[in-house]
Amino acid sequence: MEVVSLNKCFGGTQGVYKHHSTVCQCDMTFGLFLPPGEKKKPFPVLWFLSGLTCTHENAMTKAGAQQKAAELGMAIVFPDTSPRGKDVPDDDDNYLGQGAGFYVDATQKPWNKNFKMWSYIAHELQEEVISNFPVDQNSQGITGHSMGGHGALTLALTMPETYRSVSAFSPIANPTNSDWGQKQFAAYFGTNSKLPEQHDATLLLDRNGYPGEILIDLGSDDQFMDLLRPDAFVSVMENTGQKGTFNMREGYDHGYFFVTTFINDHIEHHFRSLQK
Amino acid sequence: MEVVSLNKCFGGTQGVYKHHSTVCQCDMTFGLFLPPGEKKKPFPVLWFLSGLTCTHENAMTKAGAQQKAAELGMAIVFPDTSPRGKDVPDDDDNYLGQGAGFYVDATQKPWNKNFKMWSYIAHELQEEVISNFPVDQNSQGITGHSMGGHGALTLALTMPETYRSVSAFSPIANPTNSDWGQKQFAAYFGTNSKLPEQHDATLLLDRNGYPGEILIDLGSDDQFMDLLRPDAFVSVMENTGQKGTFNMREGYDHGYFFVTTFINDHIEHHFRSLQK
Numbered sequence: 001m002e003v004v005s006l007n008k009c010f011g012g013t014q015g016v017y018k019h020h021s022t023v024c025q026c027d028m029t030f031g032l033f034l035p036p037g038e039k040k041k042p043f044p045v046l047w048f049l050s051g052l053t054c055t056h057e058n059a060m061t062k063a064g065a066q067q068k069a070a071e072l073g074m075a076i077v078f079p080d081t082s083p084r085g086k087d088v089p090d091d092d093d094n095y096l097g098q099g100a101g102f103y104v105d106a107t108q109k110p111w112n113k114n115f116k117m118w119s120y121i122a123h124e125l126q127e128e129v130i131s132n133f134p135v136d137q138n139s140q141g142i143t144g145h146s147m148g149g150h151g152a153l154t155l156a157l158t159m160p161e162t163y164r165s166v167s168a169f170s171p172i173a174n175p176t177n178s179d180w181g182q183k184q185f186a187a188y189f190g191t192n193s194k195l196p197e198q199h200d201a202t203l204l205l206d207r208n209g210y211p212g213e214i215l216i217d218l219g220s221d222d223q224f225m226d227l228l229r230p231d232a233f234v235s236v237m238e239n240t241g242q243k244g245t246f247n248m249r250e251g252y253d254h255g256y257f258f259v260t261t262f263i264n265d266h267i268e269h270h271f272r273s274l275q276k
Numbered sequence: 277m278e279v280v281s282l283n284k285c286f287g288g289t290q291g292v293y294k295h296h297s298t299v300c301q302c303d304m305t306f307g308l309f310l311p312p313g314e315k316k317k318p319f320p321v322l323w324f325l326s327g328l329t330c331t332h333e334n335a336m337t338k339a340g341a342q343q344k345a346a347e348l349g350m351a352i353v354f355p356d357t358s359p360r361g362k363d364v365p366d367d368d369d370n371y372l373g374q375g376a377g378f379y380v381d382a383t384q385k386p387w388n389k390n391f392k393m394w395s396y397i398a399h400e401l402q403e404e405v406i407s408n409f410p411v412d413q414n415s416q417g418i419t420g421h422s423m424g425g426h427g428a429l430t431l432a433l434t435m436p437e438t439y440r441s442v443s444a445f446s447p448i449a450n451p452t453n454s455d456w457g458q459k460q461f462a463a464y465f466g467t468n469s470k471l472p473e474q475h476d477a478t479l480l481l482d483r484n485g486y487p488g489e490i491l492i493d494l495g496s497d498d499q500f501m502d503l504l505r506p507d508a509f510v511s512v513m514e515n516t517g518q519k520g521t522f523n524m525r526e527g528y529d530h531g532y533f534f535v536t537t538f539i540n541d542h543i544e545h546h547f548r549s550l551q552k
Contacts, residue, residue: 008495008497008527009537010536010537014533064340064343064536221284253283257284257285258283261284261343
């Protein structure tokens with residue numbers, strides 16, 4: 001693993017690291033914030049999954065997450081959103097490929113060689129982070145923004161024993177019923193696959209529920225509301241009696257000025273949930 | 277004036293605006309944050325001047341200034357660092373031209389047509405902001421980072437009646453004795469000019485002093501320490517008995533992870549100073 005950069009921030013260290021990913025068959029970059037402290041015991045850790053077009057860098061520099069994480073003593077991982085490189089397929093025009101991994105393991109060519117973001121996040125980077133940094137593998141939460149909110153919800157709803165707390169900002173909540181999802185699932189899984197059902201937060205919540213409280217924030221002026229389908233997710237929360245909070249934030253939109261406004265609430269949610 | 281974008285942030289509004297600059301002879305873009313509130317009286321306002329290579333956007337998205345500004349009820353202006361456009365001269369290789377306005381009015385060709393950043397900040401944008409937004413022209417502070425710290429200090433030391441509070445992050449503090457300054461001053465003013473002395477914070481402090489307290493933060497691991505020359509400025513502070521605080525922050529470097537760590541201290545400094 002290569003250290004790309006280390007910057008002191010709120011008394012802790014914001015690092016950027018590069019490593020070779022076996023599952024994605026390319027080099028991958030991620031950010032990791034470690035809070036200040038004597039590391040007498042490993043830190044609880046929050047995974048922040050980013051949205052379409054983002055790299056590891058967007059949330060790391062714009063979300064303003066480090067201040068509260070430093071105060072509470074939490075680590076944060078900022079993974080990239082897809083495999084990268086000149087040999088990795090791409091289709092910018094259709095929100096497919098680089099920057100659009102959708103947190104799934106693709107089965108269809110040309111994507112199936114590199115696009116294994118589910119396995120990368122849930123297993124490979126998980127092991128890399130746990131084995132190299134002072135973070136507590138029994139105290140992990142996951143959040144994300146937009147496509148990353150979709151990733152956070154689907155990973156937590158599938159692996160609640162790993163991701164013991166979950167939240168999301170403006171998540172793609174019902175991708176089997178949205179242009180942000182159907183198109184990507186068709187490309188990555190083919191048109192006759194059952195796999196999309198395993199990567200739809202609304203369907204997963206209906207089937208599995210989640211043992212903890214789910215926190216979701218969404219701006220009432222989100223310009224992508226029709227693509228996110230929060231209504232479907234909220235209906236299932238209500239119908240199944242799922243514990244949690246869905247905040248519609250008046251006047252906020254889809255961007256990072258919205259995320260940074262409520263990031264502290266989310267970090268506190270994870271910190272509280274992981275202490276239980 | 278054209279509204280480029282408006283985003284709700286911490287209950288206030290982060291706007292980006294474009295207007296034609298008469299002094300710079302090009303369109304200029306700036307950010308302005310307005311805190312929440314009923315605007316019964318105009319808000320105190322802080323100017324944040326950015327560093328080499330930056331636009332209006334860097335501090336606006338990375339400094340994390342909006343939270344504290346919203347809490348205290350302060351507006352913040354994020355100007356660009358130079359004129360821009362295909363007809364505006366540039367010399368990236370030498371840190372001259374676009375992104376490197378140095379907050380001076382150039383007298384030498386080819387720069388003297390557009391590069392009037394002193395007049396732009398101190399007069400033209402000043403009037404634009406005061407006349408279009410609910411900000412109090414009698415309650416203005418100024419801060420900045422690196423080249424912007426130089427701009428903030430030199431503007432405040434020259435016009436203390438306008439800029440009633442001042443601070444800086446990692447400022448270029450003695451540019452007549454540094455490669456970051458001598459080269460630009462030679463290009464913008466010519467080699468036999470007395471103008472550089474009017475744009476050197478250390479010389480201005482020695483000559484004028486400042487009626488308020490000056491706050492400066494600098495990282496002990498700043499990779500550009502030799503170019504910033506903080507030692508010269510601190511010497512004059514000590515020799516002249518200038519009120520203020522110079523914090524050397526152990527282990528921090530020159531970047532925005534440093535700025536965001538201490539931005540709240542600076543905003544509080546300005547808020548307190550402007551209440552006096």
